[in-house]
Amino acid sequence: AQRVTQPEKLLSVFKGAPVELKCNYSYSGSPELFWYVQYSRQRLQLLLRHISRESIKGFTADLNKGETSFHLKKPFAQEEDSAMYYCALRHNSGGSNYKLTFGKGTLLTVNP
Amino acid sequence: EAGVTQFPSHSVIEKGQTVTLRCDPISGHDNLYWYRRVMGKEIKFLLHFVKESKQDESGMPNNRFLAERTGGTYSTLKVQPAELEDSGVYFCASSRGQIQYFGAGTRLSVL
Numbered sequence: 001a002q003r004v005t006q007p008e009k010l011l012s013v014f015k016g017a018p019v020e021l022k023c024n025y026s027y028s029g030s031p032e033l034f035w036y037v038q039y040s041r042q043r044l045q046l047l048l049r050h051i052s053r054e055s056i057k058g059f060t061a062d063l064n065k066g067e068t069s070f071h072l073k074k075p076f077a078q079e080e081d082s083a084m085y086y087c088a089l090r091h092n093s094g095g096s097n098y099k100l101t102f103g104k105g106t107l108l109t110v111n112p
Numbered sequence: 113e114a115g116v117t118q119f120p121s122h123s124v125i126e127k128g129q130t131v132t133l134r135c136d137p138i139s140g141h142d143n144l145y146w147y148r149r150v151m152g153k154e155i156k157f158l159l160h161f162v163k164e165s166k167q168d169e170s171g172m173p174n175n176r177f178l179a180e181r182t183g184g185t186y187s188t189l190k191v192q193p194a195e196l197e198d199s200g201v202y203f204c205a206s207s208r209g210q211i212q213y214f215g216a217g218t219r220l221s222v223l
């Protein structure tokens with residue numbers, strides 16, 4: 001069965017420090033991975049997806065199929081990065097069903 | 113462009129009562145998804161509509177939950193009768209393709 005694991009419930013760093021939010025997955029097929037972010041009092045929004053291989057707000061994430069990981073990284077954290085981050089996997093079940101399996105989320109706090 | 117709208121934002125009901133949650137997707141989005149997050153757990157898929165048809169309802173917890181999307185526009189999720197374990201945040205998302213856009217969620221508290 002598919003599963004997404006985010007081992008850290010809470011992560012606290014200082015402004016300017018590097019940050020890495022871990023995500024591991026288990027999936028029998030070829031997965032598509034996403035990072036969603038929820039800032040305080042805002043809705044869940046897409047941060048980035050692995051197939052686009054882009055950097056958003058300074059964040060990057062590389063899919064490592066050997067380690068089944070999709071860790072989110074940023075070299076210099078900013079206070080406005082404080083938010084809840086969810087790693088999600090899309091099932092490649094065919095058709096138009098793109099249901100997502102989420103991890104439990106990591107609450108990132110960037111201290112001044 | 114208006115985003116996904118969910119109503120109400122918060123509902124407090126007593127065990128045994130009925131509650132109906134509503135989701136208005138982004139205009140033109142055929143795909144509509146319901147998810148929920150109960151306390152301490154991950155966000156879990158409930159079901160998926162393509163227009164007015166249920167494509168996948170494998171995540172619906174039991175028959176106390178009924179989702180509809182008449183006319184392929186807005187969707188409702190009814191819980192009848194509500195139980196304590198139904199408390200949580202219910203999210204709706206819509207998409208035209210692969211990217212899902214989420215609503216702000218409805219926080220349901222069953223007392």
